[in-house]
Amino acid sequence: MRKMHNNNQRGRKMVSIFLVFLLSFLLLFTAIIYTLPPGNHIVSQLQLEKLNQHANQLKEMMEMMEIIAKKIETEIRQITEDDPNPHALVIRFKNFLQQLTELVKFSRSLLLKLPRMDDDLINQPSQSQQGSFLVEEMNKYIEMKPNRLGKKNFMGANGTFPSIGHGCFAMKKELEEYMTYDVGDICKDDWKLAQKLSVHGCDPLPRRRCFSTTPKFYTRPSPIHQAAWTLPDDRNVRWSHYRCKNFACLANTTQGGFRKGFFKCADCFNLTHHEKPRWMRMSSQLIATSSEFSIEEVVGFLPAGEIRIGLDFSVGTGSFAIRMRDLKNVTIISATINLGAPFSEMIALRGVVPMYLTVNQRLPFLDNTLDIIHSTRFLDGWIDLILLDFVLYDWDRVLRPGGLLWIDSFFCLETDRDVYLDAFKMLRYKIHKWLVIPKLDKDVKEIFFSAVLAKPLRPF
Numbered sequence: 001m002r003k004m005h006n007n008n009q010r011g012r013k014m015v016s017i018f019l020v021f022l023l024s025f026l027l028l029f030t031a032i033i034y035t036l037p038p039g040n041h042i043v044s045q046l047q048l049e050k051l052n053q054h055a056n057q058l059k060e061m062m063e064m065m066e067i068i069a070k071k072i073e074t075e076i077r078q079i080t081e082d083d084p085n086p087h088a089l090v091i092r093f094k095n096f097l098q099q100l101t102e103l104v105k106f107s108r109s110l111l112l113k114l115p116r117m118d119d120d121l122i123n124q125p126s127q128s129q130q131g132s133f134l135v136e137e138m139n140k141y142i143e144m145k146p147n148r149l150g151k152k153n154f155m156g157a158n159g160t161f162p163s164i165g166h167g168c169f170a171m172k173k174e175l176e177e178y179m180t181y182d183v184g185d186i187c188k189d190d191w192k193l194a195q196k197l198s199v200h201g202c203d204p205l206p207r208r209r210c211f212s213t214t215p216k217f218y219t220r221p222s223p224i225h226q227a228a229w230t231l232p233d234d235r236n237v238r239w240s241h242y243r244c245k246n247f248a249c250l251a252n253t254t255q256g257g258f259r260k261g262f263f264k265c266a267d268c269f270n271l272t273h274h275e276k277p278r279w280m281r282m283s284s285q286l287i288a289t290s291s292e293f294s295i296e297e298v299v300g301f302l303p304a305g306e307i308r309i310g311l312d313f314s315v316g317t318g319s320f321a322i323r324m325r326d327l328k329n330v331t332i333i334s335a336t337i338n339l340g341a342p343f344s345e346m347i348a349l350r351g352v353v354p355m356y357l358t359v360n361q362r363l364p365f366l367d368n369t370l371d372i373i374h375s376t377r378f379l380d381g382w383i384d385l386i387l388l389d390f391v392l393y394d395w396d397r398v399l400r401p402g403g404l405l406w407i408d409s410f411f412c413l414e415t416d417r418d419v420y421l422d423a424f425k426m427l428r429y430k431i432h433k434w435l436v437i438p439k440l441d442k443d444v445k446e447i448f449f450s451a452v453l454a455k456p457l458r459p460f
Contacts (some may be wrong), residue, residue, distance in 0.1 A: 044093070141179070317346045389423060
């Protein structure tokens with residue numbers, strides 16, 4: 001009777017131990033699963049803040065699992081020592097504890113095999129918005145794409161992280177409209193919607209898996225030197241969403257900007273009278289009243305052949321790039337967007353390289369690579385001073401030491417003159433030319449500012 005009582009006590013004790021260890025294991029395993037970031041490492045901002053604690057938490061949990069395993073093993077040995085001829089219940093419980101021990105060890109080995117949260121994953125921008133779009137194609141685009149081989153690629157990353165501009169999440173309706181299409185079909189002719197998204201901060205836009213719409217009757221472009229100073233064929237442009245429906249309308253000098261549908265550089269399509277004379281040598285009388293410098297004068301500030309590549313960040317039709325190519329054999333990329341007219345298509349059809357780029361974007365060039373940056377009548381008195389700072393520092397980043405920054409006819413209100421000029425002085429560049437003259441085409445008091453500045457060497 002006494003022996004049966006002892007066996008019952010031992011049985012209750014073993015059941016209690018079993019329940020404690022089982023509960024401990026379940027709680028621990030649940031905690032591990034809960035604290036792990038999602039499998040594709042796309043995490044919310046809150047999770048990003050906790051990633052630094054992730055490694056330590058895993059380490060502590062693995063140590064705890066090891067302690068639990070050791071305690072179970074100790075209990076198994078103790079049961080065997082207490083009763084060399086164990087009751088059937090004891091044998092069953094002992095076997096169960098052994099199985100539980102193996103399970104804990106196996107779980108610990110799985111944790112050790114988990115990929116490390118490498119810096120290239122931890123430092124990725126938050127993409128917690130994944131899954132927040134109603135359009136499936138949008139969610140498919142922004143999710144992280146792991147490498148097929150399960151290891152870092154030649155760029156040193158464990159996957160590819162497609163990006164979109166933060167402004168996209170403030171324009172979900174427009175973005176979802178843009179991303180609504182049939183995969184493998186023809187895209188909608190919605191370039192204007194795409195530009196609206198870009199201008200409002202949804203930049204870069206997501207890629208799409210549909211084929212671009214082309215002009216209905218595209219013809220071969222003209223040879224380069226023929227194309228430079230003649231209007232392109234109207235059939236080579238999609239004219240949807242433009243007020244003018246052909247290049248003759250755009251080049252018509254009798255129509256104001258309102259009739260054409262745009263105001264910036266309203267005469268830029270008039271190649272013969274407006275564009276062809278620009279940046280050429282001027283008479284002394286014109287020099288006294290003009291804010292423009294000639295290409296010969298500006299390029300002459302550096303030894304022959306030192307200016308080879310550059311950027312024209314302006315509203316224009318490629319005339320500056322053509323003049324630099326033909327006069328000095330310099331390759332210029334023309335950055336612009338289609339502000340009411342097909343500026344980008346016009347640039348390409350004239351045989352120079354357009355870059356479809358908004359002022360919101362960081363320039364896609366490496367540091368210290370360009371010989372010259374030219375900008376005319378784009379970053380003018382409308383621009384916020386802090387934004388201008390960011391733009392100028394970005395231009396400084398891509399200009400090489402000794403490279404030229406050509407500010408061409410920047411204009412602003414006379415009352416804003418000093419604050420804008422101070423922004424350019426902040427660069428502390430060498431001054432080759434610095435000109436401020438009145439802008440006389442309006443009743444409002446405005447000024448033109450032009451300058452040619454050289455980036456200094458900064459070895460430290």
